[in-house]
Amino acid sequence: MKKFWAYIVSMRSVRVHYYWGIFYGVIFAIASGFSIPFILYKVLPWVFSDTETEMETSRMVLTVLAIPAVFAIRGVAGYLNAIYVNKGGFEILMKIRSEYYKKLLDIQVGYFNKMGVGELISRLTADGTIVQQTFTEAANDVVKQPLQLLSAIGFLVYMSIKNPQFSIMMASLLVIPICVIPVQSFGKKLFRKARKQQEELGDLSDKVTDAVLGCREIRGFNAEGSFFERFSGRLKEFLQTQIKVVVYYHALSPTIEVITTIGVGFAFISAFFLDITQSEFVALLGALYMCYEPVKKIGVLANRFQRGQGALERLEAVTHQEVQIKEPGSPTPYSEAEGQIDFEGVDFAYGDEPTLSNVTFSVKSGEKVAVVGPSGAGKSTLIQLLPRFFDVKGGSVRMDGVDVRELSFTDLRNHLAVVAQDPVLFSGTFRENLLLGNPEASKEQIIDAAKKAYIHDFIMSLPLGYETQTGERGLNLSGGQKQRIALARAFLKQAPVLVMDEATSALDSESEEKIQLALANLFKGVTALIIAHRFSSIRFVDRIIVLDKGQLVAQGTHDELMLSSKLYRKLYENQVN
Ligand code: ATP
Numbered sequence: 001m002k003k004f005w006a007y008i009v010s011m012r013s014v015r016v017h018y019y020w021g022i023f024y025g026v027i028f029a030i031a032s033g034f035s036i037p038f039i040l041y042k043v044l045p046w047v048f049s050d051t052e053t054e055m056e057t058s059r060m061v062l063t064v065l066a067i068p069a070v071f072a073i074r075g076v077a078g079y080l081n082a083i084y085v086n087k088g089g090f091e092i093l094m095k096i097r098s099e100y101y102k103k104l105l106d107i108q109v110g111y112f113n114k115m116g117v118g119e120l121i122s123r124l125t126a127d128g129t130i131v132q133q134t135f136t137e138a139a140n141d142v143v144k145q146p147l148q149l150l151s152a153i154g155f156l157v158y159m160s161i162k163n164p165q166f167s168i169m170m171a172s173l174l175v176i177p178i179c180v181i182p183v184q185s186f187g188k189k190l191f192r193k194a195r196k197q198q199e200e201l202g203d204l205s206d207k208v209t210d211a212v213l214g215c216r217e218i219r220g221f222n223a224e225g226s227f228f229e230r231f232s233g234r235l236k237e238f239l240q241t242q243i244k245v246v247v248y249y250h251a252l253s254p255t256i257e258v259i260t261t262i263g264v265g266f267a268f269i270s271a272f273f274l275d276i277t278q279s280e281f282v283a284l285l286g287a288l289y290m291c292y293e294p295v296k297k298i299g300v301l302a303n304r305f306q307r308g309q310g311a312l313e314r315l316e317a318v319t320h321q322e323v324q325i326k327e328p329g330s331p332t333p334y335s336e337a338e339g340q341i342d343f344e345g346v347d348f349a350y351g352d353e354p355t356l357s358n359v360t361f362s363v364k365s366g367e368k369v370a371v372v373g374p375s376g377a378g379k380s381t382l383i384q385l386l387p388r389f390f391d392v393k394g395g396s397v398r399m400d401g402v403d404v405r406e407l408s409f410t411d412l413r414n415h416l417a418v419v420a421q422d423p424v425l426f427s428g429t430f431r432e433n434l435l436l437g438n439p440e441a442s443k444e445q446i447i448d449a450a451k452k453a454y455i456h457d458f459i460m461s462l463p464l465g466y467e468t469q470t471g472e473r474g475l476n477l478s479g480g481q482k483q484r485i486a487l488a489r490a491f492l493k494q495a496p497v498l499v500m501d502e503a504t505s506a507l508d509s510e511s512e513e514k515i516q517l518a519l520a521n522l523f524k525g526v527t528a529l530i531i532a533h534r535f536s537s538i539r540f541v542d543r544i545i546v547l548d549k550g551q552l553v554a555q556g557t558h559d560e561l562m563l564s565s566k567l568y569r570k571l572y573e574n575q576v577n
């Protein structure tokens with residue numbers, strides 16, 4: 001509850017919505033808990049009276065008319081209460097969801113290694129829905145129900161003052177504290193199971209993501225059967241957990257009903273021995289109903305808060321995640337970049353094992369340097385340190401003499417064009433995808449960049465040209481085409497430094513040729529650091545760096561390295577032959 005309340009009070013507009021909700025909740029509760037038993041108490045003596053004076057008849061008609069009036073007030077107040085509480089709940093959810101999305105955009109790249117895509121989506125959607133229900137439906141009842149209980153108790157106190165015998169009958173309320181026992185016991189179990197259910201749902205979402213993103217691998221390895229079996233197994237476990245959640249969730253209401261009927265039984269027995277009228281007794285039953293009904297709902301409510309808390313914690317595990325790669329408090333100004341890059345004594349590790357050890361080299365402004373080395377040598381890791389996708393553990397990476405950790409993200413990344421190994425095309429049109437390089441680019445600039453990247457003709461061959469949708473995550477494009485789109489983005493960005501991780505997959509000779517031509521265009525006038533997976537690219541570079549097991553083992557031109565580095569010669573010969 002505390003957790004939820006903290007969200008409510010943290011936003012002014014939400015606070016106002018909830019205050020109005022509480023206001024109408026109070027009216028609803030008084031109308032239900034006090035007024036309805038009170039009307040019953042007043043009207044029954046006239047209905048069953050033996051004498052029918054004109055005055056009593058008109059009083060009775062008036063009082064009976066009060067019943068729809070009270071219900072109208074109760075209905076309108078309940079309606080407005082629900083609207084305000086829901087508005088507040090929706091706003092809170094909107095805030096949580098936008099914080100969540102912002103965190104996904106800001107968090108260090110390494111975070112996504114630990115969290116599956118499906119799990120992250122499931123937290124935002126499934127857990128988000130549960131939290132929303134807690135802030136709307138449950139938060140709604142949390143105002144109305146306790147107040148209705150208090151108001152009905154208020155009526156019973158009023159009656160006890162009028163007729164002290166009534167106070168003995170109030171002992172029927174003593175069953176209410178007993179209800180705490182099942183509420184707590186079911187609540188704890190439900191919390192655990194509901195949490196497990198959400199975790200399993202996240203896992204299932206991961207499996208669905210795998211089936212979509214890994215569709216080629218799964219078919220290629222004839223693994224449909226084993227994937228389906230694994231998914232079915234998890235689905236069965238999920239089914240069991242879901243059933244347990246439902247079992248605990250729905251067991252509470254009837255348990256409380258049984259306990260409260262003991263109180264009703266006591267009311268009948270005491271009415272038999274005490275001196276109270278029929279109308280007092282009917283009013284008492286009405287008031288008891290108005291007491292027990294909230295107790296039942298408050299019990300269920302505790303369960304709903306338990307479920308909501310589990311879901312909220314799973315969302316907060318992401319939204320409260322600390323961003324480890326941060327911008328400096330007062331960044332060094334950096335507007336005109338020369339493009340000089342220095343790696344000095346760089347150490348890096350993903351875990352305990354070092355991935356890069358004491359790597360030192362420089363790339364002069366305008367120079368083109370290729371990085372080569374065996375698989376797993378640390379090439380991709382090395383170039384990811386420049387845009388600060390990861391931070392060095394030791395040493396430093398500098399741009400024009402300034403440690404990249406002292407620059408603002410905007411300044412640093414504005415001066416870098418990063419072309420990833422497997423570029424992602426976002427859902428949307430080709431034009432929108434190219435605009436990622438420069439959101440301000442004109443149509444002419446986009447076409448010019450696409451021509452330089454040798455992708456214009458392909459785009460123009462599509463039914464809607466630049467307005468064609470790329471398809472979900474660009475799955476229907478070849479690796480070479482995706483790389484050329486990424487190169488066109490880099491052209492549009494016109495950054496002084498180009499960082500590129502070449503596609504590892506083999507490209508057909510036409511695609512290869514086009515990429516080489518595009519690269520030759522792109523290299524003009526920029527500093528470039530490129531991981532060359534294919535040696536055809538090294539003809540454009542001034543120098544080559546050889547990495548092995550995280551260490552820089554050699555550097556020089558192709559001819560120099562062919563003479564001086566055994567590893568380089570081996571890598572080259574392996575590819576050429
Ligand atoms: P390749 O040529 O196969 O792409 P590479 O030279 O680019 O390899 P890296 O991808 O930098 O090598 O990987 C270097 C080492 O770091 C490898 O042992 C790899 O398993 C490990 N590694 C890479 N990325 C991660 C990561 N995100 N988390 C943990 N370990 C990683």
